[in-house]
Amino acid sequence: MxxxxxxxxxxxxxxxxxxxxxxxxxxxxxxxxxxxxxxxxxxxxxxxxxxxxxxxxxxxxSKEGLVAALVDDRVSAYLDLGLAAVENDPGATLAERARALGDRLTAATDEQHDWHLLFLELWQRTVRSGRTEGAFVQRRRELHAAVAGAVAAHAEQAGAELPLPATSMATLLMALSNGLAIERLVEPGSVPDDLMGQVLALVVQAGPAAGTGADQH
Known part of the structure; x- marks a missing residue:
């Protein structure tokens, strides 16, 4: 013993x-x-x-350091989640990738309820202060650039032409994701699980807008 x-x-x-x-x-x-x-x-x-x-x-x-780290953490997670959703099937069409991305981001609204509430507060603080710098603004810019780059790369990989420049597609994607997340938080039944995926698939299937076809990057 x-x-x-x-x-x-x-x-x-x-x-x-x-x-x-x-x-x-x-x-x-x-x-x-x-x-x-x-x-x-x-x-x-x-x-x-x-x-x-x-x-x-x-x-x-400090508290500001914690907030900045939290923004960095959640924005990185958002990007990783989106990339994972569209990289599972390299042979998928651009519309299929867009639908998969939309469906995954919609599911993330339910999984990351706290982050969406925090996002709204950070957005509100930024707009009210008129600040054009800071962790929130900077990470949003970085996210936008990363999303635009990913959109252009996936369009090229799928052999498809984007209906809008990749930078505009990134703006549209982020705005649609945030807007539908807000609506789903307020009234979950108003945003079907497949709505965002359907919309994104329709967008990428549309023909290039006049004067934008050559400016995808």
Whole structure:
């Protein structure tokens, strides 16, 4: 029979820094969405994640640093989710890819309810302040450029001609995704699961608009 005493609680494995960071980001998304960014304290976020406020400061420095990291995290996740939806079938037509993308982004509205609420608050704060810089604006610009590049690449891969320049298609895609997400949050039954996919498929199947066919990038 072993005489070695059990390890004290403090000697047990501590969560890795990345685990702590992930837990804090997820907790921040929930807490900010439900209480508002200004209404929620770092103590609230830390408690929701099961840590002390010191963990927030050591990982993000401040509330603004946490908000910036959360924006970066969720925008990156949005892009990864969209790319995964259209890269499963390299032989699919552009319309089939558009439909798959629309269906996946609609499903994400339900899966990421807190992020959409937070997005609306960040959008509102940005518009009211008149700021043209900051984490939210900068990441939106980066997302738009990435979406435009992906749209152009998939059109080329599918051997299809876009109805609008890729930059305009990116603007349309982001606006449609955000707009339908808002409607679905307010009244879920008003936005069928396949509506966005149908609309995107119809858009890419349309012929190029006059004067835009050569300017896809």
């Amino acid at each position: 072993s005489t070695v005493p059990p390890a004290p609680a403090e000697a047990r494995r501590r969560p890795a820094r990345e685990e702590v960071r992930r837990a804090l980001l997820d907790a921040a998304a929930r807490t900010f969405a439900r209480q508002g960014i200004d209404g929620a304290s770092l103590d609230d976020v830390a408690a929701a994640a099961g840590f002390t406020k010191g963990a927030v400061y050591s990982n993000f420095g």
